[in-house]
Amino acid sequence: xxxxxxxxxxxxxxxxxAFIGFVFTICIPVLLVLKAVFLDKIxxxxxxxxxxxxxxxxxxxxxxxxxxxxxxxxxxxxxxxxINIITAPVNRKVFVFSKITVWFFWxxxxxxxxxxxxxxxxxxxxxxxxxxxxxxxxxxxxTKIGLLSYIAFLPVIWIAIRQRTLxxxxxxxxxxxxxxxxxxxxxSEELLPVACFVPWLAxxxxxxxxxxxxxxxxxxxxxxxxxxxxxxxxxxxxxxQDL
Amino acid sequence: MENQIILATKxxxxxxxxxxxxxxxxxxxxxxxxxxxxxxxxxxxxxxMKMVLGLISISxxxxxxxxxxxxxxxxxxxxxxxxxxxxxxxxxxxxGTENLEIFSRLRGTIKKxxxxxxxxxxxxxxxxxxxFVSYSLGMKQRLGIANAIMNDPEILILDEPTNGLDPxxxxxxxxxxxxLCHEQGKTIIISSHILSEIALLADDIGIxxxxxxxxxxxxxxxxxxxxxxxxxxxxSVTKATQLLENMMKCKNYTVxxxxxxxxxxxxxxxxxIADCLVSHGIGLSSLVFKHETLEDYFTSLTGGAKFE
Numbered sequence: 001x002x003x004x005x006x007x008x009x010x011x012x013x014x015x016x017x018a019f020i021g022f023v024f025t026i027c028i029p030v031l032l033v034l035k036a037v038f039l040d041k042i043x044x045x046x047x048x049x050x051x052x053x054x055x056x057x058x059x060x061x062x063x064x065x066x067x068x069x070x071x072x073x074x075x076x077x078x079x080x081x082x083i084n085i086i087t088a089p090v091n092r093k094v095f096v097f098s099k100i101t102v103w104f105f106w107x108x109x110x111x112x113x114x115x116x117x118x119x120x121x122x123x124x125x126x127x128x129x130x131x132x133x134x135x136x137x138x139x140x141x142x143t144k145i146g147l148l149s150y151i152a153f154l155p156v157i158w159i160a161i162r163q164r165t166l167x168x169x170x171x172x173x174x175x176x177x178x179x180x181x182x183x184x185x186x187x188s189e190e191l192l193p194v195a196c197f198v199p200w201l202a203x204x205x206x207x208x209x210x211x212x213x214x215x216x217x218x219x220x221x222x223x224x225x226x227x228x229x230x231x232x233x234x235x236x237x238x239x240x241q242d243l
Numbered sequence: 244m245e246n247q248i249i250l251a252t253k254x255x256x257x258x259x260x261x262x263x264x265x266x267x268x269x270x271x272x273x274x275x276x277x278x279x280x281x282x283x284x285x286x287x288x289x290x291x292m293k294m295v296l297g298l299i300s301i302s303x304x305x306x307x308x309x310x311x312x313x314x315x316x317x318x319x320x321x322x323x324x325x326x327x328x329x330x331x332x333x334x335x336x337x338x339g340t341e342n343l344e345i346f347s348r349l350r351g352t353i354k355k356x357x358x359x360x361x362x363x364x365x366x367x368x369x370x371x372x373x374x375f376v377s378y379s380l381g382m383k384q385r386l387g388i389a390n391a392i393m394n395d396p397e398i399l400i401l402d403e404p405t406n407g408l409d410p411x412x413x414x415x416x417x418x419x420x421x422x423l424c425h426e427q428g429k430t431i432i433i434s435s436h437i438l439s440e441i442a443l444l445a446d447d448i449g450i451x452x453x454x455x456x457x458x459x460x461x462x463x464x465x466x467x468x469x470x471x472x473x474x475x476x477x478x479s480v481t482k483a484t485q486l487l488e489n490m491m492k493c494k495n496y497t498v499x500x501x502x503x504x505x506x507x508x509x510x511x512x513x514x515x516i517a518d519c520l521v522s523h524g525i526g527l528s529s530l531v532f533k534h535e536t537l538e539d540y541f542t543s544l545t546g547g548a549k550f551e
Binding site for chain 2: 006011
């Protein structure tokens, strides 16, 4: 597992998609700081600014993350390097786990850098309003939603493995999941009992629910089920796949 | 050592739905020899190699390597095998050295200078800046071979390794494989669409046709049993055959074309035949001593399916 992960890191160093995804995501807080400094005539509120960053990051990061894992898997099939990997030999289950691990590694790095830049930006723009509890809340919210989003999107790797060299079906699935994730913030109270069971809707819902809500547990359970199912399906698909 | 079977398949079958891509293949690869898999495109050569390497599942039958029955992705077995399947496959944006470093790390158990020495063996530069995508087809093949030999394997499985190489490159690879086999005792299983290449390289041959193993033989056996004959081209086959039968008492011949006869009678010599035909006014345009080649044997076995 260690060797497989290390080789994924080696590949990551020259992976353009990883770099582009990283730059696109971390640009969001930077651009919003520049916008607030140079373009906004009316001074905006701290919470409003944070919400805008949060909304955009939650839109862009999953898309970039989807691009990253789709391209990572599709390249292995397209360039047929998967044959060299399996004959090295690398256990098929280990290969899937190494992909998931490096995807998580990339995701966490991008998330942390984005969080840091967001906090830095908020300190530049709203120095007097930003308290330590506000910073903690921002970190907590970003991290919680970021991690839940990553887990809910794990079935993407199964689709990527199933589609082999095809890029579009996986990307369309990613966009559909992102759409659902965004729609999650618009779910009405009446639809809440049903929406909680949809993992991608549940990501945003979980951010709005109080800690003691029973729906929060349903949301988290559905997201974890999605992640678990994604991993199991990916391993099963890859283990039975003829290369 | 020569008769020790290092890789054997028993009733090996691969089915895709109702289609049988490979059916009941019984290969026997001897240790320290070069085994050539011959067959037309789509005959099932790559499918067999992929099953041996665990890239595709086995529908029926079994594979034994190093005396052990293959059950799955056994690391202990596959680390002793080097391979190239279809085309050499590497990361296009990485250099040759970087690519080999990745695969050497995946293997985990190779020597310190393995990447450098493997590249030296195939004549590729170490630590160059050229990405794989800019490599010529020949360089790609060489890198594929470097990757296959990097962990000093006991068995090399090479699917069309000379594809895209220029004539000099083909000769170099052939010599290199012969050295690996005959001096270092490696066992090599090779498939190629260049039949003459296999004839020059292989010690043993398996002929695959439509997913079936038609024949397995050694090149020595083939040479021993190859028919030797005299081929004559005349202006009148009818008159020539009458002369052969009446004057020279030869019955062992075949008319292969409207003006071509193959004479298998070993007691006759070329001068005798030429004198007889010319003295009886038959125009003789060609008279050559021939023997059946691997291509002829392949054609006869596959029922006239010409090799591509």
